[in-house]
Amino acid sequence: MKSTTALALAASLMASPLAAFDLNDMSTDERAAFQQEIRAYLLENPEVIMEAVAVLEERQANAQAQNDSSLVQVNSEALFADPNSYVGGNPEGDVTLVEFVDYRCGYCRKAHDEVAQLIEADGNIRFIVKEFPILGEASEISSRFAIATKMMAGDEAYKQASDTLIALKSGVEEPVLRALADSLGLDGDALLLKMASDEVTNVIAENRALGQRLAISGTPTFVMGDQVLRGYMPLAQMQDFAEAIRAQ
Structure with a gap:
């Protein structure tokens, strides 16, 4: 059975800014349970990984384009x-x-x-x-x-x-x-x-x-x-x- 504590922690993470979430505030058992929930979720929903990769690639491409634009202007x-x-x-x-x-x-x-x-x-x-x-x-x-x-x-x-x-x-x-x-x-x-x-x-x-x-x-x-x-x-x-x- 999935841990109620881990689910609560996951819900808290999703509802609050990532910067405010600190794994160091969790006990060893809470951290292990939370990590297990993340692993289980990603195994059940692997498309999430591809979505995250796509977002990352888009952000990197946009950053590269902005940098290139500046380089072209300077040169x-x-x-x-x-x-x-x-x-x-x-x-x-x-x-x-x-x-x-x-x-x-x-x-x-x-x-x-x-x-x-x-x-x-x-x-x-x-x-x-x-x-x-x-x-x-x-x-x-x-x-x-x-x-x-x-x-x-x-x-x-x-x-x-x-x-x-x-x-x-x-x-x-x-x-x-x-x-x-x-x-x-x-x-x-x-x-x-x-x-x-x-x-x-x-x-x-x-x-x-x-x-x-x-x-x-x-x-x-x-x-x-x-x-x-x-x-x-x-x-x-x-x-x-x-x-x-x-x-x-």
């Missing part, structure tokens, strides 16, 4: 007004999408076509790319090539290089880079020299520092509005975020 100039980053889509668009990308990242490659579809279908997305090589030497070489291309030939050439690099199945050895430079109408020797320059190194260092401030540890990571969206997102989800921003 807005580096995110949205950096002269070294590619700007595409509609430069006057009412929603800005920033992507931190690594060309050797499988999920970045998966997201590439969906981002392109979003930009084309929407028509009012301002798109900024942050070179964020984190997967080794090939990633950094690829980013250096893209950044150097932008510095030497501008955004249009950068986009061509970026689109090629994200789909590239081979390595990024020098002959491959020279062939890519030729396809862009650029001097391969000059481009390779630019890739090794302090100017390019500084761009990557600034992007990594920005990523650290935003607690970005993987790619792709997106910033849309005042939110940091970590990981791959399907097209429909990106469209929903854009519409939610416009509805604010």
Whole structure:
């Protein structure tokens, strides 16, 4: 038979603020009985645990979103007004999408076509790319090539290089880079020299520092509005975020 004392204690706990309830005020027998009641209740109603987990996850997500919003505001100039980053889509668009990308990242490659579809279908997305090589030497070489291309030939050439690099199945050895430079109408020797320059190194260092401030540890990571969206997102989800921003 269930303990009347334990039930009374449970009722008291539910009826009063948790802060006012102190297990230390209970005797050893009362505490054991109360704990047994809790255990029995949870075994009989396990869905309560899942409900509590869902509430906790929602609270954590809300706290993360609030923190991300503050981080985006503090770092807005580096995110949205950096002269070294590619700007595409509609430069006057009412929603800005920033992507931190690594060309050797499988999920970045998966997201590439969906981002392109979003930009084309929407028509009012301002798109900024942050070179964020984190997967080794090939990633950094690829980013250096893209950044150097932008510095030497501008955004249009950068986009061509970026689109090629994200789909590239081979390595990024020098002959491959020279062939890519030729396809862009650029001097391969000059481009390779630019890739090794302090100017390019500084761009990557600034992007990594920005990523650290935003607690970005993987790619792709997106910033849309005042939110940091970590990981791959399907097209429909990106469209929903854009519409939610416009509805604010």
